[in-house]
Amino acid sequence: MKPKHLALAAAAIAASAAVAQTAIKYQKPPEAIEKLVGAQPIPTASLSPDRKLLLIGLPDGYPTIAEVAEPRMRLAGLRFNPTTYSPSVDSYRTALSFQPLDGGPARKIAGLPTPLKVTDVLWSPDSKHIAIVQRFEKTAKTAPGLKLYIVDVASATAHPLAATLKLNSVLNGSPCEWMPASTGLLCKTVPTARPAAPKPSEVPTGPHVSENLGKATPAPTYEDMLATPDDEDQFEYYATAQLTEIPLSGAPKTILKSAVLDNVEVSPDGKYALVSIVHRPFSYTVPYERFPMLTELVELKTGKTIHLNDRPVIDNLPIVRDAVPTGPRSYEWRSDAPATLVWDEAADGGDPRTKVEIRDRIMKLDAPFVAQPTVLLELPMRPARRIVWGNDHLALIAVSRWADRKAAMLSFDPSTNGTAKTKTLWEGSSQDRYHSPGMPVTVPNAAGKRVLALTPDASAIYFFSPGASPKGDYPFVATLPVDGGKPTILSRAADPYFTEPIALLGDDRVLVRRESQTEPPNYFVQTMKGRVAPIAVTHFPSPYAGIAMPTRQLLHYKRADGVDLSAVLWTPAGYDKSQGALPTLLEAYPAEFKTRAAASQVSGSTNRFVTFGWGTPVFFTQTGYAVLQNTSIPIIGEGDALPNDTYVEQLVASAKAAIDYSSSLGVVDPTRVGVMGHSYGAFMTANLLAHSNLFRAGIARSGAYNRTLTPYGFQNEDRTYWQAPQVYFNMSPFSFADKIKTPILLIHGEADDNTGTFPIQSERFYAALKGQGATVRLVFLPLEPHHYGAKESVDHMLWEMERWLDTYVKPKEPVAAAK
Template sequence: MIATRSARVVALLAVLFAPALFAQSQGYEPPKYLLPPKAIVDAFDVAPLPQTMLSPNKQVLALTYRRAQPTITELAQPMLRIAGTRVNPKTYGPHRAALITGITLKKVADGSEVKVTVPPQANVSNVKFSPDGAHLAFLNTKENGIDLWVADTATGSAKAISGSDRMNATAGDPCDWLSDNTTLVCDLVPTGRGPAPADPTVPTGPNVLENFGKPAPAPTYEDLIKTVHDEALFEYYFTSQLAAFNTATGGKTPIGRPAILDSVTPSPNGEYLLVAKIKRPFSHLVPMARFPQDVEIWDRKGAVARKIADVPSGEGTPLTGVEPGPRGYHWRADQPATMLWTEALDGGDPKVNVPFRDKVVSIAAPFTGQPAEIAKTEWRFGGLSYTEKGVGLLNESDRVTRRTRTWILEPGAEPRKLWERRQDAAYENPGSPVTRRDTGDAGGGRGGRGGGGGGAIVHTGDYIYLSGQGATPQGDRPFVDRLNLKTLQSDRIFRSAPDALETFVAPLSDDMSRFLTRSESPKDPPNYYARNRDTTTKRPITEFKDQQPQLRGVDHQFVTYKRKDGVMLSATLYTPPGYKKGDHVPVIMWAYPREFGDADSASQITGSPNRFLLVNGYSHLFLLLSGYAIFDNPTMPIIGPGETANDHYVEQLVASAEAAIDKIVEMG
């Protein structure tokens, strides 16, 4: 038996290795990259439609044009996977660049265009207007660093203003405009330091992970710090020198001392900076945003006006809880320099029974007094935004019941409840308040635990405005409502037509009498339009054409069907070009489950049958051009109150998959 078995193994090995030996004898060729069918390559390489950004003065659209995909050379650049990030150590920026190659400025009034001067072989990112819209800042990534450029929006002329300095974008967007429309505050690579720490050939000691005898649950993160050498690399590459650039004179003024800056956010009046500095010990379990931090308010010279918090490591924070100390700190958008933040009253643990979960506090410049309490919340604090007239809208939510409430806060008055609803129920969503875009970018500040909080909510007379996706049983119909904060009555001033998908983008006037929308339909590519609140007409601003005509042979249907427990589900079925009903083709199902608190919320339809099909990035939809049908995003709700939803995860997932397959079979 043994001899026979050995003989069989020898024979098998001979068969397996014979082709390889034959190949070597014939002259071995190394493997090469394979290409998919030409139809996929052609669609994959098409440059996507330009992304757009409206200037704060509402007069200009910036259109950014980019390449469809990075090259193999770009993907092969060195990558440092550390502290939850992936950066290029040669450039001090993200490993994957934005691939923007050009910028065009289009006037909203007449559609006239100006091209922005960009450097040769441009690799542009982080485009943002100055608060008055007169200038446009952007970064350009070169082989060994990142430069800062500024353009005149009237002429398009641009110049590099960073000189020999390099931006440090390892922690995110490194620059912010100040309200003077002249100054940019940026993170720089410190000058005059030596090479990066070398990996020791002989370890100086073991890698130690300590346990302090208490539970420390955490999600699974990628690219974390693992060794002492990783810690040294993190400290080296992520340390920045904050500096102010005068875009008129080209002058540079350092601010403070070099530090690992997780976030830096200017106050609305530009006189102060909210700074979050990362400090040791660096965690090996969570990414950099949850490392220990000192949160401080600086003046323009880097002097500390007030220390807000000494934030410990985020290790051990309950999975459904929050940090026990100050969190969510941001500038109040309607005030020159007023800081807001939240503090947990339950230690951050939702299982602790307390009358109030959180409190919100505030302190104004010069930050010498004691913080004033603004509000306490029975549920977990979700956010606080202010209108231009100083009226606050405070959100709170309850994990157990999956309900959310919004309160109106007015000086000298008791809070008034504006809404209470199921947070998962799409049909009940009243929309989000429309805000001004005075910061020159979409985020209102740079990442991290802090932030700018966005612009103030538009408030004209007694009215604010709400924009929402408008979920209905027939699909999304985006809307804009006008809400009276005195009477709490609302009226609808815009709703997308049933045969198109038109979404609100931004105000085009201070009183919201005109606004910008983006509209598409199955036959019309997305374009931007100016709408008048009091009429039903719209004026086109852009005229983007179909970039992927090879996809027009693809048919798609928005379908609904039921799970065996009666829960309504939905999906979009795409069929390949040339498909005829009755043909049998392979089907790919692309899905991701989501938790819901109740069956009714899970049954509510979201999505739209009126999207124009465009495929970009690394999308599974490219396989339509290889003859596959795709059942895209079939809803797979996991239903249960509070933390109980996942108690029956597998059963509900299988039931949703069975219902999707049954629907595909039913459709032939």
């Protein structure tokens, strides 16, 4: 922890109650909560391309604070470990095994390294091998770094591949990709011959200067930016990689040397690689993704490069949704063709406020890439996702517009000479979950690239949908005619199960992940028309066996202005109303909507098995609290109205409606309700305490409280501070620190990496509240980013929250503020 944070944390603890403290060690929550925190995670599964085998992985639990404290650099919007050339916070699989879909016995994999720390799992296109990326820590026997291992599926044995090479994953994403013929992998590797890492100068040679010569360069408040020439050198050194082809047999081949390689993607025919290279001059105000970027094609056989584009730094985008840079962007391979490149180009100068009929163009260029690019599509809205390719005559593209939340799914014929005509398969609001068709299903082709899954007669496209409804989510499998029309639902989840489709298996079969309130998630094979009972493939036990679990119900109620709202009400195991109304914790995360109809829609499902992620409020049912989770807090701006102009009024009205309705059921004691939120939910919490008397206490984690510190927009607010100063003032709980008389607990990761929620937000808010005589406690969690990870940090966070709730919410009579 930084010295200033140590001092501030000590001061906060000293001011929090009658007993002063100068230091505190990590604490643990009550045993009933600790049992849930320490439970084994539920295994995951990865399906082979031939759809015959599952690779079962056991996720790691919480890392220790010692692991979180490993070397870390914070540069160009990244956090990475310079000894392993990998993200400083990563998730691992700590065990792997095979499970056949036909119901055969599970198989263990021999030859895996120990301890197993697998960051990436990559099936070969032919399903005969799996590449895994293993992270080694420094020990007496091993050097730190990422190494490549190959698992032979037939024999279920693993061995290292190119053992002398280390992989480079500093710029995030998997460092490797299979060659389409399954003969080997193309990887970003740490250069084999390079000088020692540059050392920051200990004695300054001059001041560090930034200047802007009249150019408008608005930018959000990013974390971890470069700040000095030393930072530039360090970033360039560690992000530099070689592009190396690593065959399953034979010697590795260097394709490109010493470049700051970002994205690398092999063409479907395996002859080319599309590469993005970050280069100087670097920026001190935007993350590396916006640095100057060179895009090239590399012939893998010869190493010859073909220049495509050299994009300058992106530091002058309008601060508005849907703004994009001018020039080519978002290069990708057409997945169903040997070697065809496509990319986007803005037709409106990159500014969505410009009134034009054509917003974006999709360009294409075929191998050998010597002709002039041609226009493939002209679109009235921005592409929302990558194109989903099907065959020579069918592809899908999703488009959207933020201003009015309009969205559409379009089909087109990619073989059309000139500009292809599009057909609208679906259109509506991007916030309308009830009528969305879901996502088109894809399957891997022979090259390992994803293509559309079509019915046998190619007349319809398969879709998987979350199946949102007023009763909650009931996922389904459907087909949508390629010529347009209504979807046909083939299989839908039914009570008491939440059944999520994972993959099509052919012969009318689908792989699903099924769970219920009492049964943990497991994988099943079922027919889409339900003619036979689903067949269990896995048998994962409950991680909470022997623990009394809470129960839940979905609540529906109305806000005073008639808007329909919902929340999930959790109660302790064995609770009934005869035991009396309970002290309650309300949790929410506000969301902006353009229509009342969209704001009223229900999300989630009460048929899901409860799992306890680090941030859930449901932990506190184990110590006697009711919990209102996922409480609807819609902020609506219909037509020309802007949601945030009435943010406070809608915020308070939504919270009041939840408390009024749940207390009318006899479950929630309206005089003993606390409120909590994380990030934008923390901002909400502080505002509710500033503008209402609904709550006994508040818990705000990793929030932003003074919007003048995020002057170029925040959350979904596109206006800058100078365009709407009164909105920024009214929405900032810092402006109303003198009105907050309700006890508030502030928790923040000392190394918060989220845009806008700098730790200074909590520092200054605490100072303001303390100066006004509020009851407030500030807790900084050392080394933690925006989402907390270390077991010690999570334990201590829960201890702080439980202590705060027991002190200020649980008692029948309010606790007087400390004098």
